[in-house]
Amino acid sequence: MYSRELLKGILKPIILKLLSENDKMYGYEIVQKVKELSGDKILIKEGSLYPALHSLSSEGVLQTESISVGNRTRKYYKLTSSGSGQVQLALDELLDFAQTLKTIFEPKAAIS
């Protein structure tokens, strides 16, 4: 399992990526999906997830749709049209960052 510090900067791109591939998702579903896709290596904390979802909603990236499930309300999050346009940019930036990290941390091949 990765540390909270490492996950901090990648939470929003993860949310955007998942929602770009699924029409709408609710919080618990997002946590479970990330856990499954990462082979239990990435466990999103609810304390980080909901502030991020609400922040993205206030920025106009996400919108919500509420439905009743039993005695409670379930809020589904989905990308807005402006949010859909931001997905590729966020993913490109993250992949570029991952590539840069690889360059820094991967052992260099010995020069013969």
Add this chain to the structure above:
Amino acid sequence: MIIDEGQVSFVRGYLIGNGISNHSLQDDLLDHFCCVIEEDMEEGQSFDHSFSRAVERITPEGPEKIQKDLNYLLTIKKNIMLRKLVFIASYISVLTVLSGLALRIPQILSGNATLLLIMVGVLLFSVTTVPYFFYDRYQKSIRELKSE
């Protein structure tokens, strides 16, 4: 399995009683708690046991921490902008008063012009820096009161 109305009310009471006043966040957390509890109860656990596990898993630092983090995220940009504006206005008001006095000494400005500059500076200070100072003090006192 869907937990019953009384159990949902119990979880809602826990969230409200622990500082979750934002209705939207309340709905999110209530549904999340219910999903986790239902998952546990499907494996044969009791509601009480499942609820305790859900509290440990979802709100290890207390539910109010989530709302605090959310409020911070939602207001940080606005607060930074407000502070910038107040600092700029404070600087301009002090500059105006000092300019009036400095230009009066070598007689560059007349007495009336100096008075006008000082009045503008004092007025700007009164409508920006002073209210912000008291607002900030008020917020700090509320925070202190709540943390007691």
